[in-house]
Amino acid sequence: xxxxxxxxxxxxxxxAYQAEGATQTDGKGRxxxxxxxxxxxxxxxxxxxxxxxxxxxxxxxxEKFGVNGIRISIAWSRIFxxxxxxxxxxxxxxxxxxxKECQKRNVEPFVTLHHFDTPETLHSDGDFLNRRNIDYxxxxxxxxxxxxxxxxxxTTFNEIGPIGDGQYLxxxxxxxxxxxxxxxxxxxxxxxxxxxxxxxxxKEKGYKGEIGIVHALPTKYPYDPSNPEDVRAAxxxxxxxxxxxxxxxxxxxxxxxxMQGVQHILxxxxxxxxxxxxxxxxxxxxxxxxxxxxxxxxMSDWMKVFDGESEITHNSKGNKxxxxxxxxxxxxxxFDVDVPRTDWDWMIYPKGLYDQIMRVKADxxxxxxxxxxxxxxxxxxxxxxxxxxxxxxxxxxxxxLEVISDAIADGANVKGYFIWSLMDVFSWSNGYxxxxxxxxxxxxxxxxxxxxxxxxxKKLSETKTIE
Numbered sequence: 187x188x189x190x191x192x193x194x195x196x197x198x199x200x201x202a203y204q205a206e207g208a209t210q211t212d213g214k215g216r217x218x219x220x221x222x223x224x225x226x227x228x229x230x231x232x233x234x235x236x237x238x239x240x241x242x243x244x245x246x247x248x249e250k251f252g253v254n255g256i257r258i259s260i261a262w263s264r265i266f267x268x269x270x271x272x273x274x275x276x277x278x279x280x281x282x283x284x285x286k287e288c289q290k291r292n293v294e295p296f297v298t299l300h301h302f303d304t305p306e307t308l309h310s311d312g313d314f315l316n317r318r319n320i321d322y323x324x325x326x327x328x329x330x331x332x333x334x335x336x337x338x339x340x341t342t343f344n345e346i347g348p349i350g351d352g353q354y355l356x357x358x359x360x361x362x363x364x365x366x367x368x369x370x371x372x373x374x375x376x377x378x379x380x381x382x383x384x385x386x387x388x389k390e391k392g393y394k395g396e397i398g399i400v401h402a403l404p405t406k407y408p409y410d411p412s413n414p415e416d417v418r419a420a421x422x423x424x425x426x427x428x429x430x431x432x433x434x435x436x437x438x439x440x441x442x443x444x445m446q447g448v449q450h451i452l453x454x455x456x457x458x459x460x461x462x463x464x465x466x467x468x469x470x471x472x473x474x475x476x477x478x479x480x481x482x483x484x485m486s487d488w489m490k491v492f493d494g495e496s497e498i499t500h501n502s503k504g505n506k507x508x509x510x511x512x513x514x515x516x517x518x519x520x521f522d523v524d525v526p527r528t529d530w531d532w533m534i535y536p537k538g539l540y541d542q543i544m545r546v547k548a549d550x551x552x553x554x555x556x557x558x559x560x561x562x563x564x565x566x567x568x569x570x571x572x573x574x575x576x577x578x579x580x581x582x583x584x585x586x587l588e589v590i591s592d593a594i595a596d597g598a599n600v601k602g603y604f605i606w607s608l609m610d611v612f613s614w615s616n617g618y619x620x621x622x623x624x625x626x627x628x629x630x631x632x633x634x635x636x637x638x639x640x641x642x643x644k645k646l647s648e649t650k651t652i653e
Contacts, residue, residue: 564622
């Protein structure tokens, strides 16, 4: 049995658009997802988990089951329906009420400003490829810092990497563009500039509390470690998803090795980046201001050399074996490895989380502290006897917490874990069948039912012992 620290946070994670529903209620502005889901998928975010109305129920369950932290995102378009301009007072009031309920239930809110949901007005005008939208984000962030004094922990962005990946590489997020590496890296860079500017304002104005950023960090391994070309494929894939944004966060620049990889990818696939001297100054000025790093980790990938044209097939319906991922000049993901995987072809490899934590500790020693801000198992829950006997989920979380305990023992400063997700929510490109929650949601009645994992998690939070 392994232990976790006494002050460790046992949290649950949510996101506004995946949980709230009420997509056009009380003055909320549209986001690009509203249209994109209607046109491309078989579901919408209405009513999702109806967190907009049922947050008191979810927070009461949190308190009852030992969940003492919750990741919440503010929907930008609830505050500024068009992303800027007039403030929507009903949206502001909603979040004040939500944070007040968190305090009542002794659940610490970790609040994210942007979780994939740029207002549609700005998204249709280039999203973060348009530098003017960086200004609008910073203005929105400053408003929230000033307004919501109840919040002690702020996150600027959730998963800059998957945003660029989803929007411009895989094409599963709006605007649905594929294989455009110039846009991928430019989006990463511009969003990191937005983060750097927001965090600098937070510190300069003396707002209370702590601030950081959440990165999704899937670990990349060479399929054949003895093959230099497979090693190179893993390094290039790591640059796309991890190293480029980590360098910007903690080095305040892009290392020579990172930029050599980026230039290779662009030479093969076309495109060039607009990285300005003033950008690098902004990044450099903010590199020491992050109070924490949130790591979202679900899977690792094994890469091998690939010589053909780019082709990605996204497994959206949980048909195991339906995924394909190969990128020109970079590499190919190999799924036939001796590692279990989910129905959505996500490779289950807890050691990848340990390796990623220790990589951050070694390569970016100014990281200060880490929260595991998302980790969990999505699958097709079987609801019976008013519960779900989700032993596979318990096993998944247990094994990941064990490697977190190992990382702490080996000197990493990890302060908390947020299971994705607190209750069942809708999944961006997978719909409602892919469930992650501690609490089962009947999406027809919106009733909540604790799963077996909820009772296990409660005992864990009480004993701090992984068993």
